[in-house]
Amino acid sequence: MKKICVFLFASLFLANQSMGLDLKDIGRAFDKSYKCKKNDQGCKNREHLLAAAKIAAVAVAVKYIADMIIEQRAKKVSDEERVITDYKNNHDALPDKPQAATYTTSTLPGSVVQPGKKVVIQSDIVVVPGREQKETLIQERLAIFDNEDNTKELKSLTKDVNDDTKRGGRYTNEFTFTLPEGLPQGVYPIKTTLILNGEEKETINNNLQLVLQVNSAGNMLIALR
Structure with missing residues (x-):
């Protein structure tokens, strides 16, 4: 899990610094933690991680397609x-x-x-x-x-x-x-x-x-x- 988080952080940093993505707007579009019950922190953590993974995928796609x-x-x-x-x-x-x-x-x-x-x-x-x-x-x-x-x-x-x-x-x-x-x-x-x-x-x-x-x-x- 630690390695996954490091990879996601690196991908998000690359997206923000090198490609000018508005990560806050993209994050709000992907983050579904609002669907979790108020006190279900485990559910919220999973949704935050899933959203971060999707943002990282967007960052990777932007980089590869931009160079194509x-x-x-x-x-x-x-x-x-x-x-x-x-x-x-x-x-x-x-x-x-x-x-x-x-x-x-x-x-x-x-x-x-x-x-x-x-x-x-x-x-x-x-x-x-x-x-x-x-x-x-x-x-x-x-x-x-x-x-x-x-x-x-x-x-x-x-x-x-x-x-x-x-x-x-x-x-x-x-x-x-x-x-x-x-x-x-x-x-x-x-x-x-x-x-x-x-x-x-x-x-x-x-x-x-x-x-x-x-x-x-x-x-x-x-x-x-």
């Missing part, structure tokens, strides 16, 4: 003229401003992964130019959130998709990263946001389940929480 490298690659699939033709088959005229006709994402090779394995968040983006505003800068933002505190953003990255043309069309965009060894097991929410000319248009939510073990049959083992 995210690569991005975009490719034009269809030019603007083809997208305009397809759009006009179902609409009388182009919209006034550029508009996203399609925005979907997929996680490759799947939503359940192991540390050290490459993950690709792939997006299919179709943007129709506007009658009054043909030029448009397409961007996509990737944000990764903590598995314990889903409101805490661990890392984000915004990249241009069509910086060379600034025109509509169909594009694929990929964010590639490898979840590092040592990252706590759990479900990490991921949000991707499509941005047109600086304005957020649509956000897609995904969950990435990190597991640490694979059985003899090749199936990933997910620990029960």
